[in-house]
Amino acid sequence: MTDREETFAKVAELIEPFNKKGVDLEESTTFAGDLEWDSLTVMDFVAAIEDEFDILITMNMQAEIETVGQLVDAVEELRNEG
Amino acid sequence: MKDLFSKFDPLIAERQALLDTGVRDPFSIVMDKVLSPTLAVIQGRETILLGTYNYMGMTFDRDVIEAGKRALDEFGSGTTGSRVLNGTYQGHKECEEALKLFYGTEHAMVFSTGYQANLGLMSTIAGKEDYIVLDADSHASIYDGCALGNAQIVRFRHNSVEDLDKRLGRLPTEGGRLVVLEGVYSMLGDIAPLREMVDVAKKHGAMVAVDEAHGMGFFGPNGRGVFEEAGVEGQVDFVIGTFSKSVGTVGGFIVSNHPKFEVLRLVCRPYVFTASLPPSVVATAATSIRKLMHAGEKRAHLWENSRRLHKGLRDLGFTIATPEPQSAIIAILLPDQQKTVTMWQALLERGVYVNMARPPATPAGMYLLRCSLCAEHSSEQVGQILDRFAAAGRETGCIG
Numbered sequence: 044m045t046d047r048e049e050t051f052a053k054v055a056e057l058i059e060p061f062n063k064k065g066v067d068l069e070e071s072t073t074f075a076g077d078l079e080w081d082s083l084t085v086m087d088f089v090a091a092i093e094d095e096f097d098i099l100i101t102m103n104m105q106a107e108i109e110t111v112g113q114l115v116d117a118v119e120e121l122r123n124e125g
Numbered sequence: 126m127k128d129l130f131s132k133f134d135p136l137i138a139e140r141q142a143l144l145d146t147g148v149r150d151p152f153s154i155v156m157d158k159v160l161s162p163t164l165a166v167i168q169g170r171e172t173i174l175l176g177t178y179n180y181m182g183m184t185f186d187r188d189v190i191e192a193g194k195r196a197l198d199e200f201g202s203g204t205t206g207s208r209v210l211n212g213t214y215q216g217h218k219e220c221e222e223a224l225k226l227f228y229g230t231e232h233a234m235v236f237s238t239g240y241q242a243n244l245g246l247m248s249t250i251a252g253k254e255d256y257i258v259l260d261a262d263s264h265a266s267i268y269d270g271c272a273l274g275n276a277q278i279v280r281f282r283h284n285s286v287e288d289l290d291k292r293l294g295r296l297p298t299e300g301g302r303l304v305v306l307e308g309v310y311s312m313l314g315d316i317a318p319l320r321e322m323v324d325v326a327k328k329h330g331a332m333v334a335v336d337e338a339h340g341m342g343f344f345g346p347n348g349r350g351v352f353e354e355a356g357v358e359g360q361v362d363f364v365i366g367t368f369s370k371s372v373g374t375v376g377g378f379i380v381s382n383h384p385k386f387e388v389l390r391l392v393c394r395p396y397v398f399t400a401s402l403p404p405s406v407v408a409t410a411a412t413s414i415r416k417l418m419h420a421g422e423k424r425a426h427l428w429e430n431s432r433r434l435h436k437g438l439r440d441l442g443f444t445i446a447t448p449e450p451q452s453a454i455i456a457i458l459l460p461d462q463q464k465t466v467t468m469w470q471a472l473l474e475r476g477v478y479v480n481m482a483r484p485p486a487t488p489a490g491m492y493l494l495r496c497s498l499c500a501e502h503s504s505e506q507v508g509q510i511l512d513r514f515a516a517a518g519r520e521t522g523c524i525g
Contacts, residue, residue, distance in 0.1 A: 083489055086261055086280060090288070099295040101256075102271075102278040 050122075051115045057091050058111070070112030096122055148466045149473070151481040161185055162373075162501045167478065173506055175496045176480035180453045181342045181423055182501030183373030183413045192412040193374075193405040200404035208235075209390060212401030220407040223414040224378055228349055228364060232386040234379050235407065237399050239338055239367030240266040242377030244273055245395040246334060246363060247305070251276035255301040258292055258326075260284065260317070262310050262488050264336065273395075276303075283310070283488065286321045293329035302331035308340030308351030312487050312495070313446035314454030316340070319355035327360055334363040339452060342371030342417050343424045343500075368410045371417060376402050376410055423500035427453055430498040430507055437511040438496075442524035446493070456482075457494040464523060465492040471517035477510055 044052070055068045061084055062068075066077050074080050080088070089100050092114070098121040100108075108114050144150060158166035162182035163174050183189055196216055206212035217235055224233035236242040247270025251257050257276045259267055262283040271278045279296070281288040289304070296302060304326040306317050319335065326333045337350030345353025348371075352361050362383060368376035379389075390396060402410075428450075435450035438457065446456035459465040462483060469481045472494075480495040487493055502510075518524035 081490075086282070090282065093295070094291075097295065099279060099292065102280060 047115065047119055050118050051111075053095065054092065054111065054115050054118065057088065057095060061088050068111055070110065070115075072111045073109050074111075074114075075109065092118065098122060143462065143466060146463065148470050151466055151469050154473075154478065159184075163499050163503075163506060165478070167473070170476055172473070172476045172478050173502075173510060174478050175498070175502075175510055176478050177499065178339070178370035178497060179373060179499050179501075180339075180427060180497070181371040181373070181417060181420060182499045183371065183416070186373070186413065186416065188416065189373065189409045189412045193409040196404040196408035202405070203403045204401045206400060207397055208401045209397050214401075214404055214407070216404045216407040216411065217401060220376075220411040220414070221378075223411040224380055227347070227414050227418055228380040229347075229358075230364075230380040231382045231384075232380065234386070234389060234393075234396065235402065235410075236377040236379070236396055237402055238375060239365070239369060239377035240269075241395040241399065242365050242367070242379050243267050243336065244270040245389070245393040246365060246379055247271050247276075248274035248395070249389060249393045250332075250363075251301060251303050253277075254299065255303070256296050257303050257305060258289065258296075258331065259305040260307065260310075262312070263305060264307065264311065264338070265486075267305055267307075267336065284315070284317055286318060286325055289322060290325045290329075293325065293331060296329070302326075302329065303334060304331045305334045305336070307336040307338070308344065309338075309452040309454065311339045311454060312482055312491075312493065313456045314339075314450075314452045314495075314497075315447050316344075316351050316451045319352050319357055323352075323355070323357040323360050332362040333360060334365060335361050336365045338365070338367045338370055339454065341366050342420070343427050343453065348417055348420065348424060368406075368413075372410050372413045374406050374409045374413065376406060420500075427498060427500040430500070430502050430504075431455065433504075433507050434496060434498060434510065437507075438514060441511070441515050441518060443514070443518065446491075453498045455496045455498070457496070459492050459494060459523065462492055464521065465494060468517060468521045468523050469494060471521050472513060475513040475517055477513045477517075 096118055108117055156165040162179045162184050165172055165174055200214055204212040220235050221233040243266035253275040255276045257271055258279045260283055261280045279292050281292050306322055309316050323333055335352045340350035342348045344351045363379055363381045366378050368374045431450045431453050435455050439445055444458045446458055465481055472479055482493040482495050484490050
């Protein structure tokens with residue numbers, strides 16, 4: 044697996060406990076629309092992602108991230124910065 | 126053409142469905158007469174007010190009212206201008222002096238509302254390269270101030286010292302840091318572990334702002350707020366507050382000892398681009414603040430009221446948001462909107478007004494009946510309140 048594929052797999056794993064509807068995860072899956080997450084779920088999930096990758100995703104960045112693919116890209120970018 | 130209002134259709138429908146069940150609208154109450162800090166007439170019925178922020182009962186204080194009347198006579202009904210142009214009168218300076226004395230700080234800046242004080246600090250103090258770290262349950266004015274500015278915003282879990290520590294530890298070394306806390310969180314009435322949180326913030330080199338909107342007047346030896354009671358006065362960089370709660374009028378403020386604090390008067394847009402408070406308002410505020418410095422007995426009675434209501438409601442079988450009374454706010458948790466509104470109305474029909482709170486104002490989708498006590502509630506009134514809660518609770522099936 045490439046680094047990105049590994050990150051995607053890890054993100055998908057972290058989504059599962061919050062994936063109450065059992066939605067199939069793809070690059071284009073949206074958090075608000077497909078997964079129907081409210082702001083509290085988002086906060087818990089973001090905390091899980093931050094802890095796993097030891098990064099910080101600001102609210103400013105969260106506002107720009109709508110899909111799983113965009114999140115994976117953001118995680119990759121933040122890890123490379125760190 | 127798309128109707129710009131169509132985005133509100135779900136809310137309009139939800140509200141209509143609720144009103145169609147025959148309940149009154151909890152968000153459109155009119156006080157026809159106000160008899161005292163604790164009594165009003167609502168739809169012809171004398172009603173005990175248990176849902177105001179008039180914690181210290183200053184709204185009908187004789188000295189406060191006299192000061193307001195005098196200022197109206199001497200300075201007129203309004204300033205018609207910004208604090209930085211023609212809108213700073215002697216009264217505004219006196220009010221800032223009263224605040225400096227009350228808080229023991231070098232600087233005080235009076236805004237037109239508490240909302241604007243938070244809007245002003247958050248949007249001005251932190252730039253694009255800086256970080257504001259805030260509690261997830263922060264008041265709307267803190268979030269809105271962040272949205273107005275350009276700083277990077279990081280949230281931590283409500284009141285979690287560990288979560289705050291972790292997030293501060295992950296911040297890049299460049300850029301300034303401001304941690305924003307509240308003494309009392311007004312929805313549930315819980316207080317922040319300020320000693321631990323301020324220690325953690327300072328360990329990571331952050332400035333600290335504490336909003337004491339719901340703590341001023343009755344926490345700490347001088348009534349300064351939860352931060353005073355926690356003994357962290359020396360480490361807090363900014364205290365934000367309001368005149369619309371314990372002080373009993375309207376307006377907001379920030380106090381600080383930072384040597385460059387005064388520059389905010391020039392750069393803080395919510396301070397500059399709005400009209401200043403009317404002379405009567407700053408006169409009532411200054412008088413009230415001076416009296417609050419010596420309100421030890423009132424404070425003691427307010428705490429007694431809070432403890433008694435908390436215990437009484439718990440004994441009746443209600444679920445309270447905090448296991449013990451932590452502030453002057455006692456929040457009752459109810460299962461859903463229908464039950465909450467029904468109970469709210471049953472109380473109103475018995476002459477008790479409380480606040481109903483619902484998402485998005487509340488955390489975690491909670492429905493609350495929020496009771497807030499006043500130092501002027503007599504022991505007899507607290508007894509009446511408990512009797513009426515018992516009757517309303519049984520009628521609506523909220524308690525057994």
